[in-house]
Amino acid sequence: MTRLKSLVAFLAILSERYCYQGNSDEVGCYVAGHPLSEGNSFFEVTIVESGVRGTIAVGLVPRFYRLDHQPGWLPHSVAYHADNGKLYNGSPVGKQFGPKCTRGDRIGCGIGSENLNTGLTKIFFTKNGEEVGSVEVAVSAEGLFPAVGMHSLGEEVKVDLQAEWLSEEGDSMMMVDSHEDDWGRLYGVRVSGVLLKYVGKGKSNMDVGLAQARQPLTTRCHYYELEIVDAGEKCFIALGLASRDYPKNRHPGWSPGSIAYHADDGKIFQGRGAGDAFGPRCFRGDIMGCGIMFPRGYTLDGEGDADDCERQEIRPNAAAVQNVLHLNDEEEEEEDGDRESRTVTVFFTRNGKLIGRKDMVVPRGGLFPTVGMLSRGEKVKVDLHPLSG
Numbered sequence: 001m002t003r004l005k006s007l008v009a010f011l012a013i014l015s016e017r018y019c020y021q022g023n024s025d026e027v028g029c030y031v032a033g034h035p036l037s038e039g040n041s042f043f044e045v046t047i048v049e050s051g052v053r054g055t056i057a058v059g060l061v062p063r064f065y066r067l068d069h070q071p072g073w074l075p076h077s078v079a080y081h082a083d084n085g086k087l088y089n090g091s092p093v094g095k096q097f098g099p100k101c102t103r104g105d106r107i108g109c110g111i112g113s114e115n116l117n118t119g120l121t122k123i124f125f126t127k128n129g130e131e132v133g134s135v136e137v138a139v140s141a142e143g144l145f146p147a148v149g150m151h152s153l154g155e156e157v158k159v160d161l162q163a164e165w166l167s168e169e170g171d172s173m174m175m176v177d178s179h180e181d182d183w184g185r186l187y188g189v190r191v192s193g194v195l196l197k198y199v200g201k202g203k204s205n206m207d208v209g210l211a212q213a214r215q216p217l218t219t220r221c222h223y224y225e226l227e228i229v230d231a232g233e234k235c236f237i238a239l240g241l242a243s244r245d246y247p248k249n250r251h252p253g254w255s256p257g258s259i260a261y262h263a264d265d266g267k268i269f270q271g272r273g274a275g276d277a278f279g280p281r282c283f284r285g286d287i288m289g290c291g292i293m294f295p296r297g298y299t300l301d302g303e304g305d306a307d308d309c310e311r312q313e314i315r316p317n318a319a320a321v322q323n324v325l326h327l328n329d330e331e332e333e334e335e336d337g338d339r340e341s342r343t344v345t346v347f348f349t350r351n352g353k354l355i356g357r358k359d360m361v362v363p364r365g366g367l368f369p370t371v372g373m374l375s376r377g378e379k380v381k382v383d384l385h386p387l388s389g
Contacts, residue, residue, distance in 0.1 A: 001033045002030070002031065002032060002033045003029075003030070003031040003033075003067060004018070004028075004029065004030040004031070004067070005026075005027075005028060005029050005067035005068065006020065006021055006022035006026055006027070006028030006029070006067075006150075007019065007020060007021060007028045007029070007030055007150065008021050009030075016158070016159050017048065017156065017157070017158045017159075018030055018148065018150070018156065018157055018158075018159065019048075019049075019154075019155065019156040019157075020051060020150040020151070020152065020153060020154070020155040020156070022150075022151075022153075024052070024151065024152050024153055026068060027067070027068050027069055027070050027149055027150070027151050028149065028150040028151065028155075029065075029067040029068070029069070029070070029071070029147065029148070029149045029150075030147060030148045030149075030159065031061060031063075031065055031067070031145050031146070031147045032145050032146040032147070032159075032161060033145075034145070034161075035063070035142065035143030035144055035145045035146075036060065036110070036111045036143065036144055036145075036146065037143065040161070040162075041110050041111050041112075041165075042108060042109070042110035042111075042163055042164065042165040043108070043109060043110075043146045043159065043160060043161045043162075043163055044106050044107065044108040044109075044126075044159075044160045044163035045058045045106070045107045045108075045109075045148055045157050045158070045159050045160070046104075046105075046106045046157060046158040046160070047082060047101060047102060047103050047104065047105050047106075047107070047156075047157055048103070048156040048157055048158055049103060049154055049155060049156040050082070050102045050103045050154075050155065051150070051152045051153055051154030051155030051156070052152040052153050052154055052155075053083060053151070053152035054082055054083045054100075054101075054102060054152070054155070055070075055081070055082075055083045055149075055150065055151035055152050055155070056081070056082040056083070056101070056107075056148070056149070056150050056151075056155055056157060057070045057071045057072060057079040057080070057081045057082070057088070057147075057148065057149040057150075058071070058079060058080055058082070058107040058108075058109055058125070058147075058148055059071040059072050059077060059078050059079025059080060059088075059109055059123075059125075059147055060077065060078055060079070060109060060111070060123060060137075060144035060145060060146060060147060061074075061076070061077040061079075061144065061145055061147040062076050062077065062140060062142065062144070062145070063142045063143075063145055065077060065145070065147065069149075070088070070149035070151065071088070071147040071148070071149050072087070072088025072089060072090070072091075072094070073088055073091070073092045074090065075090040076090060076137075076138065076140065077089075077090060077147070078090065078123055078135060078137050079147070079149070080097060080098065080107060080109070080125040080132070081094060082100060082101035082102070082105070082107065083100065084100060085097060085098050085099050085100045085101070085233070087125075087133070087135065089135055089137065097125075097132065097133055098125065098127060098132035098133055098376070098377065099127060099132070099230075099232050099233045099375075099376050099377030100233060101127060104284065104285075105127060105128055106126075106127070106128050106129065107125065107126070107127060108125065108126035108127075108129070108163065108165060109123065109124070109125050109126075109146065110123070110124050110125075110126070110165050111123055111124075111139075111144065112124070120136055120137070120138055120139065121136065121137065121139050122134050122135070122136050123135055123136070123137050123144075126165065127230070127377065128229070128230055128379075130197070130379075146159070146161060181214065182213060182214055182384055183211055183212065183213060183214060184212055184213060184214035184215075184244075184368070185210065185211070185212040185248070186210070186211050186212075187200075187208075187209060187210045187211075187248040187249075188200030188201075188207065188208065188209030188210065188373075189209040189210065189211045189371075189373065191211075194381050194382055194383065195229065195379060195380070195381050195382075196211050196226075196371060196373070196379065196380050196381075196382055197378070197379045198232065198373035198374070198375070198376070198377070198378040198379070200373075200374070202232075202233070202236075202374060202375045202376045205251075205374070206249050207249075207374060208248070208249050208250060208251050208372055208373075208374050209372065209373040209374065209378075210246075210248050210249075210250075210252075210370065210371070210372055211370070211371045211372075211382075212242065212244075212246065212368050212369070212370045212371075213368050213369040213370070213384055215368070216244075216365065216366030216367055216368045216369075217241065217291065217292050217366065217367055217368070217369065218366070219294050219298055221384070221385060222291050222292050222293075222294065222387075223289060223290070223291030223292075223386065223387055224289065224290060224291070224369045224382065224383060224384045224385070224386065225287055225288065225289040225290075225349075225382070225383050225386045226239055226287070226288050226289075226371060226380045226381065226382045226383070227285070227286070227287045227288075227380060227381040227383075228263065228282060228283065228284050228285060228286050228287075228288070228379075228380055229284070229379040229380055229381050230284060230377055230378060230379040231263075231283055231284045231377075231378065232373075232375045232376055232377030232378035232379070233375040233376050233377055233378075234264060234374070234375035235263050235264045235281075235282070235283065235375070235378070236251075236262075236263075236264050236372075236373060236374035236375045236378070237262070237263040237264070237282070237371070237372070237373050237374075237378055237380060238251045238252050238253060238260040238261070238262045238263065238269070238371065238372040238373075239252075239260060239261055239263075239288045239289075239290050239348070239371055240252035240253050240258060240259050240260025240261060240269075240290055240346075240370055240371075240372075241258065241259055241260070241290060241292070241346060241360075241367035241368065241369060241370060242257060242258035242259075242260075242367065242368055242370040243257035243258065243363040243364075243365065243367070243368070244363075244365045244366070244368055245257075246258055246368075246370060250372075251269070251372040251374065252269075252370040252371070252372050253268070253269025253270060253271070253275070254269055254272070254273050255271065255272075256271040256272075257271065257363045258270075258271060258370065259271070259346050259358060259360055260290075260370070260372065261278060261279065261288060261290065261348040261355065262275060263281065263282035263283075263286070263288065264281065265281060266278060266279045266280050266281040266282070268348070268356070268358065270358060270360070278348075278355065278356055279348065279350060279355035279356060280350060280355075282350060286350060286351060287349075287350070287351050287352070288348070288349070288350055289348065289349035289350075289352075289386075290346065290347070290348050290349075290369070291346070291347055291349075292344050292345070292346055292347075292367065293344065293345040293346075293347060293357070294344055295343075295344065298344070342361050342362045343359055343360065343361050343362070344359070344360060344362055344367075345357050345358070345359055345360075346358050346359075346360050346367075369382075369384060
């Protein structure tokens with residue numbers, strides 16, 4: 001039988017929704033009626049509302065766990081806490097474990113079946129379908145029961161005891177196209193289809209994760225977008241353009257030959273470490289875009305088929321076919337020679353709306369789509385050709 005305290009439950013299809021109804025002086029706790037087992041080894045909790053403090057804990061406890069304590073606080077229990085990203089393993093003092101979780105995030109907890117008979121097993125936790133970490137714990141004869149704790153007004157969760165877990169290896173086996181060939185340089189970033197995940201240390205400014213496309217933007221491929229799938233700990237995500245030889249340990253926009261719109265503060269950085277106010281901050285679910293408005297007449301040496309964006313040096317050519325996106329009714333200025341002839345307008349969007357634009361000199365070789373990340377848990381989905389097809 002399910003046990004709960006200071007919570008109100010609403011039955012839903014294959015899941016139950018629970019909201020905190022305490023006075024914030026007492027813990028609200030839910031314990032499932034059946035333990036995890038070899039045939040049902042994983043469950044998942046979606047944070048519907050994070051409430052006042054977001055003090056939501058997801059984990060496993062013994063059958064008769066005290067309902068006035070958060071999971072993980074007492075012996076023989078373990079839990080991942082959303083408000084601080086810490087793991088509590090039988091102690092009221094937690095250890096740093098993973099990213100914080102908030103409204104809309106899914107926290108999963110699973111148990112390894114291979115060692116159940118030995119009394120020890122691996123407990124693992126996930127965030128939004130990706131494993132965060134694991135810990136080995138002792139298992140009693142009665143097993144370990146799914147549990148959720150809450151401790152502030154307004155907190156609400158949805159519990160899915162029938163959730164299924166596919167490992168990263170299983171997901172990758174089903175992938176038809178990894179899209180890894182789209183990227184020329186990857187540092188501290190892992191590619192999984194169109195998803196980029198930050199895997200760096202995230203401890204200092206030298207731990208920048210950089211992903212740079214194999215091809216520069218051209219008159220035929222002049223725009224790209226990313227969606228923030230997970231903002232991670234600090235949403236240090238930057239979208240922009242950079243030269244081919246851009247330093248790997250620098251966020252786009254920080255060094256010469258680059259420009260970028262930064263999600264965490266809404267600033268634009270153009271070739272220096274200090275940014276300027278530019279647009280709104282961006283969060284999980286937001287779509288950021290970056291493109292080039294080429295002056296009339298720009299083309300690429302040896303530009304090939306429309307489906308192919310060749311890596312070539314950009315130069316002006318008055319006889320070339322005009323780009324579909326160009327500077328509206330602006331006259332080209334020729335008096336400053338080569339520098340002027342290589343100046344373009346870079347623009348940025350947020351959720352399909354233009355945020356702003358900046359003029360920039362195109363470095364030799366072109367401007368390459370470049371994404372930077374710098375805090376644990378950050379994930380973005382990138383579409384390098386959103387306007388094609």
